[in-house]
Amino acid sequence: MWQQLAFVLLFCFSAVRSQVIYSIPEEMATGSVVGNIAEDLGLGLDRLRSGKARIYIADGMQHIELNREKGLLLIKEKIDRELLCAKTTPCALHFQMILDNPMELYRITVEITDINDNPPSFQENDITFEISESAVIGSKFMLEKAFDPDVGINGLQSYSLKPTDHFGLKLHDQADGSKNVEMILQKSLDREQQERMSLLLTAVDGGEPQMSGTVQIHITVLDANDNAPVFTQKTYKATVSENTQKGSKITVVSASDADEGSNGKISYYISKTMGSSRNLFMIDQLSGEVKLNGEVDYEISSNYQIDIQAKDQGGLSDSCKLIIDVLDLNDNSPIINILSMSNSISEESPLETVIAMINVNDPDSGLNGQVHCAIDDNIPFAITSPSNNFFSLRTQQELDRENIAEHNISVICADEGVPMLSSSVSLQLHILDVNDNAPVFERNFYEAYIFENNAAGDAMLTVKASDADWNQNARVSYILEDSNINGVPVSTYVSVQADNGVITAVRSFDYEQLKDFQFRVKAQDGGSPPLSSNVTVKIIIQDKNDNAPQILYPVQTSGSVVAEMVPRSADVGYLVTKVVAVDVDSGQNAWLSYKLQKSTDRALFEVGAQNGEIRTVRQVTETDTVKHRLTVVVEDNGQPSRSATVTVNVAVADNFPEVLSEFTNFSYDTKYSNSLTFYLILALAVVSGLFIFSLIAIISVKIYRWRQNKLFYKTATSLPVIPYYPPVYADGTLQRMYNYEMCGTTDSRMSDLKFVRPYSQNTPVNVSRAGTLQPEKNGQKEDPFLSLECIL
Numbered sequence: 001m002w003q004q005l006a007f008v009l010l011f012c013f014s015a016v017r018s019q020v021i022y023s024i025p026e027e028m029a030t031g032s033v034v035g036n037i038a039e040d041l042g043l044g045l046d047r048l049r050s051g052k053a054r055i056y057i058a059d060g061m062q063h064i065e066l067n068r069e070k071g072l073l074l075i076k077e078k079i080d081r082e083l084l085c086a087k088t089t090p091c092a093l094h095f096q097m098i099l100d101n102p103m104e105l106y107r108i109t110v111e112i113t114d115i116n117d118n119p120p121s122f123q124e125n126d127i128t129f130e131i132s133e134s135a136v137i138g139s140k141f142m143l144e145k146a147f148d149p150d151v152g153i154n155g156l157q158s159y160s161l162k163p164t165d166h167f168g169l170k171l172h173d174q175a176d177g178s179k180n181v182e183m184i185l186q187k188s189l190d191r192e193q194q195e196r197m198s199l200l201l202t203a204v205d206g207g208e209p210q211m212s213g214t215v216q217i218h219i220t221v222l223d224a225n226d227n228a229p230v231f232t233q234k235t236y237k238a239t240v241s242e243n244t245q246k247g248s249k250i251t252v253v254s255a256s257d258a259d260e261g262s263n264g265k266i267s268y269y270i271s272k273t274m275g276s277s278r279n280l281f282m283i284d285q286l287s288g289e290v291k292l293n294g295e296v297d298y299e300i301s302s303n304y305q306i307d308i309q310a311k312d313q314g315g316l317s318d319s320c321k322l323i324i325d326v327l328d329l330n331d332n333s334p335i336i337n338i339l340s341m342s343n344s345i346s347e348e349s350p351l352e353t354v355i356a357m358i359n360v361n362d363p364d365s366g367l368n369g370q371v372h373c374a375i376d377d378n379i380p381f382a383i384t385s386p387s388n389n390f391f392s393l394r395t396q397q398e399l400d401r402e403n404i405a406e407h408n409i410s411v412i413c414a415d416e417g418v419p420m421l422s423s424s425v426s427l428q429l430h431i432l433d434v435n436d437n438a439p440v441f442e443r444n445f446y447e448a449y450i451f452e453n454n455a456a457g458d459a460m461l462t463v464k465a466s467d468a469d470w471n472q473n474a475r476v477s478y479i480l481e482d483s484n485i486n487g488v489p490v491s492t493y494v495s496v497q498a499d500n501g502v503i504t505a506v507r508s509f510d511y512e513q514l515k516d517f518q519f520r521v522k523a524q525d526g527g528s529p530p531l532s533s534n535v536t537v538k539i540i541i542q543d544k545n546d547n548a549p550q551i552l553y554p555v556q557t558s559g560s561v562v563a564e565m566v567p568r569s570a571d572v573g574y575l576v577t578k579v580v581a582v583d584v585d586s587g588q589n590a591w592l593s594y595k596l597q598k599s600t601d602r603a604l605f606e607v608g609a610q611n612g613e614i615r616t617v618r619q620v621t622e623t624d625t626v627k628h629r630l631t632v633v634v635e636d637n638g639q640p641s642r643s644a645t646v647t648v649n650v651a652v653a654d655n656f657p658e659v660l661s662e663f664t665n666f667s668y669d670t671k672y673s674n675s676l677t678f679y680l681i682l683a684l685a686v687v688s689g690l691f692i693f694s695l696i697a698i699i700s701v702k703i704y705r706w707r708q709n710k711l712f713y714k715t716a717t718s719l720p721v722i723p724y725y726p727p728v729y730a731d732g733t734l735q736r737m738y739n740y741e742m743c744g745t746t747d748s749r750m751s752d753l754k755f756v757r758p759y760s761q762n763t764p765v766n767v768s769r770a771g772t773l774q775p776e777k778n779g780q781k782e783d784p785f786l787s788l789e790c791i792l
Contacts, residue, residue: 019106019109020037020106020109021109021110021111022035022108022110022111023111024075024110024112025112025114026079026081026082026084026112026113026114026115027078027079028078028079029075030076031074032074033073033075034064034073034075034110036071036073037071037097037108038072043071045069045071047099048068048071048099049069051099051104052099052101053066053068053098053099054098055095055096055097056096056098057093058094058359061093062076063075063079063093064076064095066097073108079093079112081151082150085112086149087151089152090111091114092109092110092112093110093112094107094108095110096108096339098340098357100342102354103354103392105357105390114151114152114154115154115207116211118150118154118211119205119211119213120147120156120203120204120205120211121146121148122144122146122201122203123144124144125216126215126216126217126218127143127201127215127217128217128218128220129218129219130219130314131185131189131220131221131222131315132225132226132263132315133191133221133224134224134225135185135189135225135316136185136188136226137186137187137188139185139228139316140170140183140185140228140317141182141184141185141316141317142181143159143169143181143183143201144215145178145179145180145271145307146203146213146215148203150205156178156179156203156204157204157205158171158203159179159181159202159203159204160201160202161183161202161217162202163199165187166189167184167185167186167199168183168186169181169182169183170183170184174305174321175235175321176305181201183217189221191221191222194221195220195221196218196219196221198216198217198219199219200214200216201217202214222314222315224263224314225312225316227259227263227264227312227316228317228318229255229256229257229266229311229312229316229317230257231254231310231318231319231320232256235320235321235322236251236253236308236320236322236323238290238322238323238325239324239325239326239327240325240326240327241326241327241329242296242298242326242328243297243331244292244296246294247291247292247293248291248292249290249291250290250291251290252287252288253283253288253290253310253320254288255268255318257312259312259314262313263312263313265312265313266310266311266312267285267286267311267312268283268284268285268286268288269283269311270307270308270309271308279293279294280293280294280304281293281306281324288310290306290308290322296326298328298364299363302325302365303323303324303326304323304326305321305323305324306321306322306323307319307320307321307322308322328364329364329368330364330415330417330419332363332364333423334371334414334415334422334423335360335361335362335363336358336359336411336413336424337358337360337361338358338425339359339390341356342356343428344431345395345399345429345431346434347399347400347401347431347433350395351394351396351397352394352395353395354392354393354394355381355393355395356427357390357391357393358373358390358425360373360391360413361389364417367415367416367417368415368416370415371413371414371416372385372414372416373385373391373411373412373413374412374414375409375410375412379407380396380397380398380399381393381395381407381409382395383411393411399431400431401469401470402437402468402469404431405470406429406430406431408427408428408429409426409429410426410427411424411425411427433469433470433471433473434473435525435528435531436469436531437473437531438532439465439466439467439523439524439531439533440465440466440468441464441535446463446521446535446536446537446538447538448460448461448539449539449541450509450539450540451542452508452510452511452512452542452543452546453508453509453544453546454505454509456506456508457506458504458505460504460539461502461503461537462500462502462503463501463503463523463537465478465501465523465535467525469527472527473525473527474525474526475525476501476526477498477499477523477524478497478498478499478500478501478522478523479496479522479524479532480495480496480519481520481521481522483520485519486514486517490517491506493505493507493517493519493539494519494539496521501521510541511542511544511585511586512547512585514541515540515541516538517538517539518537519537519539520535520536521534521537522534523535543586543587544585544589544638545585545589545636545639546585547583547585547589548636548642548644549581549582549634549636550583551579552580553577553578553580554577554648556647563651564576564651565650566616566650566652566653567620567652568622568624568652568654570619570620571619572617572618572619573615574615574620575613575614575615576605576615576616576648576650577613578611578613579594579612579613579646579648580612581612581646583636583642588637588638589637590636590637591636591637592636593609593634593635593636594607594608594609594610594611594632595609595633596630596633597632598630598631599628599629599630600625600627600628600629601628604617604618604628605617605628605630605650607630614632614650620652624652625652626651626652627649627650628649628651628652629648630650631646631647632645632647633645682700682704683700686701686704
């Protein structure tokens, strides 16, 4: 029935200040429903579960519990209002309900209403009075008050006394709402008629059903004591500081009695009421000095009210009230309770994000109980107080995990008492990483060198990038960016290992085809979305000595032998010919040196080591043979060196017949060989008949010269052609196309080598019997010994 009376008195929708109030009777059974908090606050059950809704009670008394599955507040243990609040009204439980994600706090108040579960009771079972028979009508006798822990209508309401032949009751209202009970003499006593009386005092409450308590009053009638003691004040007030030592004097009460002798002797007593002050104070029966008999604590009770009686020897008495106020001292440090705390927070969290909610209690009062909390100034957080005794820790600045990954936040809460007392708590907060940093390469530009003819798969260099983020966001992968090198994808040249950035060659490189190339490598982290950066890598290919020198001149042919003619009158140093060679390598690998390997007569010829010129070493003599075969070795300067050889035929003679007789292996066309024999016989016949037939001789000579001219012109087509080499030679070799004109005479030292005369296909060329070339100029023949025009 009482469960049905539970209702919501107040409901607010503020995240911190929302409040709901329930009212329930005391002594409800365990598991009883206090109220449907989910419905009353407008919260769904899913919100209670996801927010991990929980109850926080500051004093730790867990009378109420929360059922998250049903959204109900239930009685966890039976509540006794008298134990919880004593006489304090209204009696209420104040606690909070806390939810996370986002953090919310709701205030809940459960008012505990009283039920009539306690009857009025007296401290003693019997009360004894000795009353003089001379007591006048209207004399007052203070009775012990009954104690009922219930409040309101369920508390003590009235007293009754039976029988009422001599005495009646009179009630006096007190400032604290209680009633003093006095027994009033209504009819004179006569000890001779009735020496002893028994009365029954009954205390009745106003509950339903009504409950009562009784005490027996025993009266002995004495002779003459007609003046009762009288207190100088009806109410005394005193103060005592908490933590005052036991036995300390509080105050002195005083009463007077007009009687003399034993009837005027007064004794002081503290009323034997049931309350917290029962054994806390004591009074000297003779002097009326009130002393502290225990320890007072302002946080338990801030004031005490004591009923003191003064009795004379005749049994007459008077009463007064002593009100003792307890002075608060700052003897309690603030108590810090963490209501809710996030152990981690993302570094991209917005400002004013709540990290923790804190409740701080200080049992002291006034300034002693006023608390303020603070944190360090050099951290990106702030602490605010959305409501009394509640504090929230919030972000005040942007967070950066790369700068500080973890914060140890020290919260210090201090009261305003003197001396100031404080408490502190340390909160540890981890900053969760966000992918806000791109990988950064250790260098702005990478350059690597590799020798040509490398093996596929050789590692060339390693690129390295670092990411200031953490975990997956800092995991860097390396990617080769798409590009072309000479129209070919870069992936056919190099590859990049994604996990460690090692760049390897996919193919073997040839310096003569590719000297260097560039490409870009991208470093990408594992965040979502991923961030990346790139860097340029340049690969420089270094030359190896993998090409032997190539002989450009003299040209070696298999069908004929070309001979260089040296006249017998040649001086020392006569230039016979020049060996021309190139090396497609570069640098020192292309530095060529010339050396005479074999010679028919080593004493006659030498080769220039640097220029390849073949010259005579001494004067040619008549005894020197006509035919000489020289083998020249051309070596480069590489390691190991490579070489090429060329054979040079040299004829020492002054005319062509001598050359022809020695070099019979010259190859001619059969048609031209027969014609030459015919002309020789004809010439011999003409010379023999010269003296006889001069006219015939002149005609024969002209015919002979005409035939010679025709022979050289036609034979030129069978000469070997000097091969053409493309202009791809580098570093010390011929890199461009040049036309050379080289003209030789019988004196090689007078020969001329020109570099500017262009080659012309229209220039007529004559071929001598020795195999040399003779150009025609303006229809006239040049010197028939040597004239050579070639293209290198």
